[in-house]
Amino acid sequence: MRDVSSRISWIFFLLVGVTVAGGVLTTLGTSVAITAGVVLLVLGGWAVSLCLHEFGHAFVAYRNGDASVRDKGYLTLDIRRYTDPVFSFVLPLIFLIAGGIPLPGGAVWINQWAIRSKTARSLVSLAGPLMNLLLGILLTVTVALVPMPVGLLIGLSCLAFIQVLAFVLNILPVPGLDGFGVLEPYLSEPTRAFADKVRPWAPLVLFLLIIGLPGVSRLFFDVGGVIFELIGGDADAAFAGYDELLFWRR
Numbered sequence: 001m002r003d004v005s006s007r008i009s010w011i012f013f014l015l016v017g018v019t020v021a022g023g024v025l026t027t028l029g030t031s032v033a034i035t036a037g038v039v040l041l042v043l044g045g046w047a048v049s050l051c052l053h054e055f056g057h058a059f060v061a062y063r064n065g066d067a068s069v070r071d072k073g074y075l076t077l078d079i080r081r082y083t084d085p086v087f088s089f090v091l092p093l094i095f096l097i098a099g100g101i102p103l104p105g106g107a108v109w110i111n112q113w114a115i116r117s118k119t120a121r122s123l124v125s126l127a128g129p130l131m132n133l134l135l136g137i138l139l140t141v142t143v144a145l146v147p148m149p150v151g152l153l154i155g156l157s158c159l160a161f162i163q164v165l166a167f168v169l170n171i172l173p174v175p176g177l178d179g180f181g182v183l184e185p186y187l188s189e190p191t192r193a194f195a196d197k198v199r200p201w202a203p204l205v206l207f208l209l210i211i212g213l214p215g216v217s218r219l220f221f222d223v224g225g226v227i228f229e230l231i232g233g234d235a236d237a238a239f240a241g242y243d244e245l246l247f248w249r250r
Contacts (some may be wrong), residue, residue: 009078028151055131069108075136097245137159139163157233
């Protein structure tokens with residue numbers, strides 16, 4: 001019998017199914033179907049990307065010496081295997097539908113002592129944000145090359161932009177975020193000790209600044225928009241999708 005730790009979870013396939021169902025709804029043409037479809041497409045796609053983000057961390061860790069991630073089920077793309085279902089899944093979806101902010105989701109526990117080198121430890125941290133950026137690029141290319149109905153186009157564009165925003169947010173060098181994890185292996189012991197003290201609340205302060213201060217929020221979205229356009233994204237289509245996602249603001 002195949003080990004559960006090496007099988008892709010049915011939960012992941014369910015999330016993919018929700019995403020596809022949302023995409024189909026956007027093609028039906030009515031305004032209600034487009035709105036419902038974009039919501040399902042973006043939320044389902046975001047949940048899928050949360051799994052892939054953490055899989056990226058775990059896969060690179062596994063390839064560089066940490067076999068424990070396989071035994072913990074991190075390679076199954078099962079969102080239930082992460083630190084906490086509420087923080088891993090529920091809160092990121094609520095933040096996205098409430099304010100369009102791609103809050104980082106679940107965390108995987110990596111045995112840093114098992115990783116072979118400082119460079120490898122940096123790559124483990126970098127793998128998650130790069131997965132978001134790769135997804136953003138793939139979605140953008142799909143929108144650019146494949147003819148599709150307007151509803152599907154704006155939904156996929158919105159999801160692609162959200163992936164870019166997730167990359168920007170996660171790559172920031174703030175303790176508790178992946179960007180700091182990229183730098184951490186090369187920092188001094190006192191710096192790492194200080195980071196450990198602020199790690200629990202530093203990301204929360206950052207999120208509150210993004211949500212509460214219009215200038216910070218604008219800068220965050222502007223940086224994301226520049227990167228999105230550099231990879232060929234259509235900002236107008238993405239924000240049209242955001243308008244459907246945040247339909248309750250109308």
